[in-house]
Amino acid sequence: MVVASVDNLADERSKAQFDVGAMKIVWAGSKHVFDVTDRMARIVASDPEFRKDNRTTLGRKELFKNTLRKMAHVVKRANELRLTEEEASKLRFFVDEPGYLDLHWGMFVPAIKGQGTEEQQEKWLPLASRMEIIGCYAQTELGHGSNVQGLETTATFDPKTDEFIIHSPSLTSYKWWPGGLGKVSTHVVVYARLVSGGQEHGIYGFIVQLRSLDDHTPLPGIIIGDIGTKFGSGAYNTMDNGFVCFNRVRIPRNHMLMRFCQVTREGNVCLSDVPKQMVYGTMVYVRQTIVSDASWALSRAVCIAVRYSAIRRQFGSQDRGIETQVLDYKTQQSRLFPLLASAYAFRFVGEWLKWLYADVTERLQANDFSTLPEAHACTAGLKSLTTSVTADAIEECRKLCGGHGYLCSSGLPELFAVYVPACTYEGDNVVLLLQVARFLVKTVSRLAAGKKPVGTTTYMGNAEHLMQCKSSASSPEDWLKPSVVLEAFEARAFRLAVACARDISKFSTPEAGFAELSIDLVEAAIAHCEVIVVSRFIEKVQQDIPGDGVKEQLQILCFIYALHLIHKHSGEFLSTGCITPEQATLANEQLRTLYGQVRPNAVSLVDAFNYTDHYLGSALGRYDGNVYATLYAQALRDPLNDTVVPDGYEEFIRPVLKQTMRLSRL
Ligand SMILES: CCCCCCCC/C=C\CCCCC/C=C/C(=O)SCCNC(=O)CCNC(=O)[C@H](O)C(C)(C)COP(=O)(O)OP(=O)(O)OC[C@H]1O[C@@H](n2cnc3c(N)ncnc32)[C@H](O)[C@@H]1OP(=O)(O)O
């Protein structure tokens, strides 16, 4: 049955004022990436083995086995189709199910590439690439996650046998959380305190075999398992996040990843001439990939909410005529369009961060460590900002879809449940913002010593102007000037950072000041990260962008992104004196105008994400808009509807009814 709602989307698409095909290329990043992404998405969508609409109805064991089947199918298809690394990674992405392959390819392999010597890479990478071993990344322990220096697991060198002894000295030292560890991985990179000659030398990575390659049983001295069911139905429960205890497990000396620190046959510890933070390199790499992933998750939720808002009608006609599309309500627009704009903003900043990461990697290879602190601050800060916004946005999209958003068939509850741990893994978002704040305070204090800030802090070099400037905006249109917008953002971020640095200096020690002022520091860090996102978006829309109307649409989205932040943080913009209350009102006025401009293009702007119905996994977000019939069909498929009279009627409903009848006769 096809209902009238379907025509709504066709109508919407006919209103687009830009070339959707060209926007698809801009979103993908290039024609090549678009082609690969599109092909892989279609392969997954058309393969029944990758069906996922039953995920929320499966119990944990069935769910997990189902994921194992899919992962094996991914590996088989990648081999059969002779996929390149780029293609295979897209294929895994569209399977859209957390599983051990994420950790194997996403952390185990990068850890060996980043921290192994050439010899170690030659030994382990071919095994991992051919998947003759499956690996994961075990850093977090039951007692410590954020505080990496607080990890308890030890790796003690035994010069008699030329081995390390990996040991978990307490319950709190058990590794706890690593994905793929609980049931699947044969190998792990374990982070442990290096002990040699009775002395501790810091935290390093060690490759340890966990399970027999013959029958998958744990090797002697290893106690291992899954940590239990996690938040939400389906969602991250497809993953075997695990625990492991090492009881004096021996590994050969050359299983320590020795690129930055070598332990000799005699047990001498030789540090290379590199910063010790290089050991944290895998985290920097993964944080950068998480920023790119944020735009995918956010755009997916926004695509569902925009399409459904175009279909859903409420009020507006008292005589049973056609009602108003909820997308036409200004309140709906003010909640939804900033999220649409944020999806594009995060896509562009994610691309830029990839470039930054490639740049710092090249420099590190040439022993230039100068940009490492900035790369750490950018990856940590943007990971934090984009994942926090995305998690909140998915929940907002659920609400924007009214009651139906709460159904699993909307796709939003599972998306939220699977996404929300991104605010915690790879570094708790607050802990990461404090790292950014530390970097900012250092940058500000170095200004006083005449040191010129570089990279994303270059704007701070304009210190005198940023401390005194007053916004020149005197009409709503002035808020469409990139220089006016950027100045406001830079001045707010700089003034917050300077205030923090000044206030910290009033304490007896910097550490005491930093601890006491951490709430302000987090706000300063967010303000700085928003400068990065806004300025990258502005840079993007100033480039040549092919396609009719594409640049104009991106300009509208860019200003929506910036002006909604001015509205959201108006307290900070006003209290730092960067703008006046009148200017805040003008910015809001402009924002309302921009919402009106984006309205006719909204459906086409989400079509530009080019998502298949399989990937969206949502009755509300279907490309054809056939929402109600799909909701109904999916309801009928619910296991509770397998029988008309429910199981349990005889045992639990009939006796209650009988008892009630007896009582009423009394
Ligand atoms: C519907 C289905 C959909 C399917 C979707 C599938 C989705 C799947 C997507 C993705 C899969 C993701 C899988 C997730 C896997 C998760 C893995 C993990 O979580 S691994 C564990 C991660 N752990 C952490 O991140 C721990 C966080 N803690 C730290 O990083 C550190 O401890 C610290 C907080 C940074 C503190 O470090 P330290 O104690 O050393 O202290 P400081 O004194 O603060 O720092 C000293 C100096 O070092 C600098 N520094 C710190 N870190 C770094 C770094 N990484 N690089 C460079 N420099 C660094 C710091 O700035 C200090 O510098 P100075 O100020 O002294 O100059």
Ligand SMILES: Cc1cc2nc3c(=O)[nH]c(=O)nc-3n(C[C@H](O)[C@H](O)[C@H](O)COP(=O)(O)OP(=O)(O)OC[C@H]3O[C@@H](n4cnc5c(N)ncnc54)[C@H](O)[C@@H]3O)c2cc1C
């Ligand atoms: C789904 C998922 C997958 C994961 N996968 C892996 C994996 O594959 N491998 C792995 O090693 N780990 C993994 N982890 C663990 C993850 O990296 C840690 O949970 C994360 O780093 C946070 O550490 P924590 O749990 O110790 O949080 P805690 O540090 O205990 O945080 C608790 C609270 O304390 C606050 N807090 C902590 N320190 C400070 C501070 N200095 N100042 C202010 N506030 C503070 C935090 O903001 C938070 O609100 C995974 C976690 C999840 C949820």
